[in-house]
Amino acid sequence: MSNRLPTLAVVGATGAVGSVMRDILTERPNVWGEIRLIASPRSAGKVLSVRGEDVTVQALAPEVFDGVDVAMFDVPDEVSKEWAPVAAARGAVAVDNSGAFRLDPDVPLVVPEVNADQVGNRPRGIIANPNCTTLSMIVAIGALHRAYGVKDLVVSSYQAASGSGQEGIDTLRDQTATVAAERNLGNEAGDVRAAVDELGPFPAPLAYNVVPWAGSLKDDGYSSEELKVRNESRKILGLPDLRVAATCVRVPVITTHALTVHATFDSEVPAEDARKLLANAEGVEVLDDPAKGEFPTPADVVGTDPTWVGRIRQSIDDPTSLDLFLCGDNLRKGAALNTAQIAEVVAREFTQD
Amino acid sequence: MSNRLPTLAVVGATGAVGSVMRDILTERPNVWGEIRLIASPRSAGKVLSVRGEDVTVQALAPEVFDGVDVAMFDVPDEVSKEWAPVAAARGAVAVDNSGAFRLDPDVPLVVPEVNADQVGNRPRGIIANPNCTTLSMIVAIGALHRAYGVKDLVVSSYQAASGSGQEGIDTLRDQTATVAAERNLGNEAGDVRAAVDELGPFPAPLAYNVVPWAGSLKDDGYSSEELKVRNESRKILGLPDLRVAATCVRVPVITTHALTVHATFDSEVPAEDARKLLANAEGVEVLDDPAKGEFPTPADVVGTDPTWVGRIRQSIDDPTSLDLFLCGDNLRKGAALNTAQIAEVVAREFTQD
Incomplete structure (x- = not known):
């Protein structure tokens, strides 16, 4: 050497x-x-x-x-x-x-x-x-997988504008200025659409709105972003048969992707065990005490390195499933x-x- | 009579x-x-x-x-x-x-x-x-259930500020004016939090953010809103054993709740069959042609009566599951x-x- x-x-x-x-x-x-x-x-x-x-x-x-x-x-x-x-x-x-x-x-x-x-x-x-959306969850899911064996993921994203680069950021800032200037926008069908004249890289207005689309159209109505979450998660985890269902949605946040994940494992996963495991996992921070108002949000997470996990719950109707809310800075770890x-x-x- | x-x-x-x-x-x-x-x-x-x-x-x-x-x-x-x-x-x-x-x-x-x-x-x-979040999806899910028999729902919400009443609307408008006034907010951890001094009815800033909380804290880390989605869906559909996993997240939208739903049925559900069934269902509108940029968004749906459904996909890894994106005006149908x-x-x- x-x-x-x-x-x-x-x-x-x-x-x-x-x-x-x-x-x-x-x-x-x-x-x-x-x-x-x-x-x-x-x-x-x-x-x-x-x-x-x-x-x-x-x-x-x-x-x-x-x-x-x-x-x-x-x-x-x-x-x-x-x-x-x-x-x-x-x-x-x-x-x-x-x-x-x-x-x-x-x-x-x-x-x-x-x-x-x-x-x-x-x-x-x-x-x-990997893609930024996959990266916003996979460190935490990987840690849980090593302990419990993951077999099924249902993922919904709350993706930031900066996932579409500087043009995405500028577009959201401009649209936000537009909707802020007119106090009553957002109550009537089409009024945000009428006020916002530049969509930038997004297929619909993003200010005061959420847009269920990211990437390009692939087979069977899937977006490229949704297929990335599925196919990249399978490859990274080394699980070619992992079941993954993803829906990717853009939200009016500048930077930091958030995701909800419903993850099903080979065995029962008590929430407290998952919380401890994640708290000790490299690259993961747990912020999960709703009684104190503690859970991760993009505004708190942006600019930091870890994958933040909160709202850790064992599913009421399936003790082998966890429901999670995760945040990761899409420009940093992502x-x-x-x-x-x-x-x-x-x-x-x-x-x- | x-x-x-x-x-x-x-x-x-x-x-x-x-x-x-x-x-x-x-x-x-x-x-x-x-x-x-x-x-x-x-x-x-x-x-x-x-x-x-x-x-x-x-x-x-x-x-x-x-x-x-x-x-x-x-x-x-x-x-x-x-x-x-x-x-x-x-x-x-x-x-x-x-x-x-x-x-x-x-x-x-x-x-x-x-x-x-x-x-x-x-x-x-x-x-x-019912609760507005349950109402934003249940008409469409009910129509699918009558045809295919639903047994499992994984729901993630994108809930509007007006779900917290006029105070919620006013708070989001005020916060939006604040973040719009300062061009660089949203890039650094805590800067939105520092700029926004009134949280109103929300536990964290909502402008340029998403907040994984709605309602009050119930057992096992669940919010009251998440339990409503589960318990009310079971009662309305007449399915006391329906498995429901919900995560409720507030987003910076004035009015109209959106949801992603991963719904699993007793039998296989081709997306095209589901699309036709929903298009003919009372109280449901289908807007689902991503090639033409067609899917429902809150900005388009607000002020209208139906439950809007788009992004209708048969899950790649489970032909008995559908992935959907739904929108409903939380003050009207909701x-x-x-x-x-x-x-x-x-x-x-x-x-x-």
């Missing part, structure tokens, strides 16, 4: 997730030698800060990966599809946060708290990072943080004896 | 639901003779409009029920508990929209599209109207409209041959 600090490339360093990634690399214990920031030619030459150092952004090109040990990709699917293999061919381990490789059988889909052991199993030199954590697992290969 | 138009009393005529009730009585085909408006002594003497007539509000007292055939109650539980029996003792049929009598075995809990046959079964002279419909069923007893 070599014993040097590995070189990291951050591809997509100027986007919404890339920006959070630079914060996370600055905050976390440093395991990197050189850090290169890569973006589209349009952003090349910009100087951005990471770890307190000024770094000049380079344009995406094959040569930028020469000498790179780990390359993180926070870019659209089609950019990852083309460029992650280029990075891998030049010797880098590509850690990709797009949907391009998540279900590729030769690409592990990794959540370090759940399946860090899969990191080395990467014949294509690519490791995939994207940049998990990518950074995967990259850190790879970095250990370079520095361990 | 007599053949006269019955006399109606509206108790709670000045409240949020009472106000919608006066609109509904004005809009619907008239089946009433005299309509009396009743409220607390504080509101007595006010002149309010119903059916285009000016009516002077009377203070709640035993004598106001003399000669009344049907008395609707849209008042808090404790007021109903005291006064519905008084109205019944004076010969009126009390139709009560509080939680006071819903689970009383001698009081039918009625949704006319589902169990109108229960109206006559009222030994106490009282008929109960409260005033259903009460009016029950009262109209009773009114027919006075006018039919």
Whole structure:
């Protein structure tokens, strides 16, 4: 083994997730030698800060990966599809946060708290990072699965606008200003729709509304987001037959996804046992005392790293089921943080004896 | 049988639901003779409009029920508990929209599209109207149950602020103005909480947030709202062993509750069959063509009467389950409209041959 600090490339360093990634690399214990920031030619030459150092952004090109040990990709699917293999061919381990490789059988889909052991199993030199909605629950579900064996998940999401990037954030802020300006909006059919003239990336107004759609239309009326929750949960947990029913709904929250999960296990799960187990699980925080008004909400969770779990109840009519409410920052654990954590697992290969 | 138009009393005529009730009585085909408006002594003497007539509000007292055939109650539980029996003792049929009598075995809990046959079964002279969250789904679930036999419901709510009355509406409007005024709120933990100084009836900020709590704390960590969804669904459908798991979450919407429902039946339910059945069901509208961006949202549904259903999918991993997204105006079908419909069923007893 070599014993040097590995070189990291951050591809997509100027986007919404890339920006959070630079914060996370600055905050976390440093395991990197050189850090290169890569973006589209349009952003090349910009100087951005990471770890307190000024770094000049380079344009995406094959040569930028020469000498790179780990390359993180926070870019659209089609950019990852083309460029992650280029990075891998030049010797880098590509850690990709797009949907391009998540279900590729030769690409592990990794959540370090759940399946860090899969990191080395990467014949294509690519490791995939899950979708943000899956990531908002899977650390907690993985901990429960190890103890009780999960067999069925019913998931409903309360997804934040920033899941649709900066355009999503700006759209919700603009619409919120519009509905706030007119005191009586929201009482009559169509009045919010009439007042809001820019839908941005959403198929209906989001301010004073909830929209049961995220992603693109797939078979049988499912959205791509719903299929991701199902298929990625199965792969991460190593349960190809897990039953998953998901409905994804956008809500007027800037950042932090929330989810309700009805999870059914192989055996009975008393709520108090689940609460203790989750309180001791890596990457999970329990906030569950409704008598004191304690449960997680996006406004409290945004900007933090863990998966927050509250409203832990054993189902009244099925003692093998739990009903949970979970929150996770979709830009941190849901994207940049998990990518950074995967990259850190790879970095250990370079520095361990 | 007599053949006269019955006399109606509206108790709670000045409240949020009472106000919608006066609109509904004005809009619907008239089946009433005299309509009396009743409220607390504080509101007595006010002149309010119903059916285009000016009516002077009377203070709640035993004598106001003399000669009344049907008395609707849209008042808090404790007021109903005291006064519905008084109205019944004076010969009126009390139709009560509080939680006071819903689970009383001698009081039918009625949704006319589902169990109108229960109206006559009222030994106490009282008929109960269900909770708004239950009402936002039960007409559609009832129609599916008649065809396929429902055995399991997993429900997650997206509940509007007006479920907490005018104070809930005012609180959300004020908080929305606050977050709209400061462009960057919503990115950092606690900043919405710091900006919002009035929580009103909610246990956490509701603007730019979702709050997994509605009602009061009951056994085993359940909220009263979640138990209502379970217990009232069982009673209305006549299925005392129905398995129901509900998680109730407040969202920043003014009016119209939305719900996701994962419903499991005795037999397989193809989505297309369910769609056709629901499209033909009384009181249900189907809006389900995601390719055209068609699904119900609260902003489109508010102010309308039906239960709207979209996102109708057969669960991928269980052909006996459907995943649905439903919306219903919590002040209309969820409260005033259903009460009016029950009262109209009773009114027919006075006018039919």
